[in-house]
Amino acid sequence: MPLLAPSLLSADFTRLGEDIEMLNQSEADWFHLDVMDGVFVPNISFGMPVIKDIARLARKPLDTHLMIVKPERYFEVFRDLGIDSLSIHYEAVVHLNRAVNQIKELGMKAGVVLNPHTPIVMLTDIITEVDMILIMSVNPGFGGQKFIEGTYGRVRELKKLIKDTGSTALIEVDGGVNFENAPLLTAAGADVLVAGNTVFSAENPSHAIKMLKNHKV
Numbered sequence: 001m002p003l004l005a006p007s008l009l010s011a012d013f014t015r016l017g018e019d020i021e022m023l024n025q026s027e028a029d030w031f032h033l034d035v036m037d038g039v040f041v042p043n044i045s046f047g048m049p050v051i052k053d054i055a056r057l058a059r060k061p062l063d064t065h066l067m068i069v070k071p072e073r074y075f076e077v078f079r080d081l082g083i084d085s086l087s088i089h090y091e092a093v094v095h096l097n098r099a100v101n102q103i104k105e106l107g108m109k110a111g112v113v114l115n116p117h118t119p120i121v122m123l124t125d126i127i128t129e130v131d132m133i134l135i136m137s138v139n140p141g142f143g144g145q146k147f148i149e150g151t152y153g154r155v156r157e158l159k160k161l162i163k164d165t166g167s168t169a170l171i172e173v174d175g176g177v178n179f180e181n182a183p184l185l186t187a188a189g190a191d192v193l194v195a196g197n198t199v200f201s202a203e204n205p206s207h208a209i210k211m212l213k214n215h216k217v
């Protein structure tokens with residue numbers, strides 16, 4: 001059974017407290033927070049003041065996906081806000097090894113994110129250093145996009161790299177996850193599934209979370 005990390009990007013921000021409480025009481029494992037700067041991706045989401053309030057109410061680990069340039073400027077701020085894991089884009093960081101180590105030294109779990117076009121082989125020399133790899137299954141920037149089918153092969157390739165190197169990294173998949181592809185992603189080797197639209201557009205979001213985890217449609 002995969003871990004499930006609902007993305008608050010698809011929540012109703014006029015009643016964020018209620019959506020957070022729903023997640024607290026659901027079978028969701030983590031909260032997925034999408035931070036976008038309008039530069040690395042063509043959209044702006046939310047920042048520190050909102051995350052501070054989310055952290056106050058959320059009773060599960062905060063899995064934070066940074067879609068921003070020069071993310072290292074804010075590692076300490078995120079630690080102070082109570083973030084548990086920080087994932088940074090391979091495409092947004094020049095000194096990836098240094099950045100990953102900075103995150104870990106601050107006491108957070110470190111993840112590296114790959115855009116859909118970035119080859120898995122780029123992870124070869126960082127894979128034993130990271131706690132998690134996040135595979136984007138859409139082009140980052142927006143919720144509710146269509147899942148890219150090539151993701152299954154990428155997850156399988158990453159699983160092999162992890163096995164071959166003795167890495168303990170978890171594989172997280174983010175973007176367009178739904179009831180149909182969730183079981184296939186788990187079979188391919190995904191450990192954590194992010195879901196925004198599938199959870200929050202459902203009539204019963206906590207039931208959708210249960211179904212995504214249990215793989216019953």
Ligand code: DX5
Pocket residue numbers: 007009010032034065138139140141142143144145174175176177194195196197198
């Ligand atoms: C996209 C974000 C995703 C997104 C997922 O840039 O990283 O986390 O919110 O939403 P869905 O599941 O709707 O694709």
Ligand code: ZN
Pocket residue numbers: 007032033034065174194
């Ligand atoms: Zn995300």
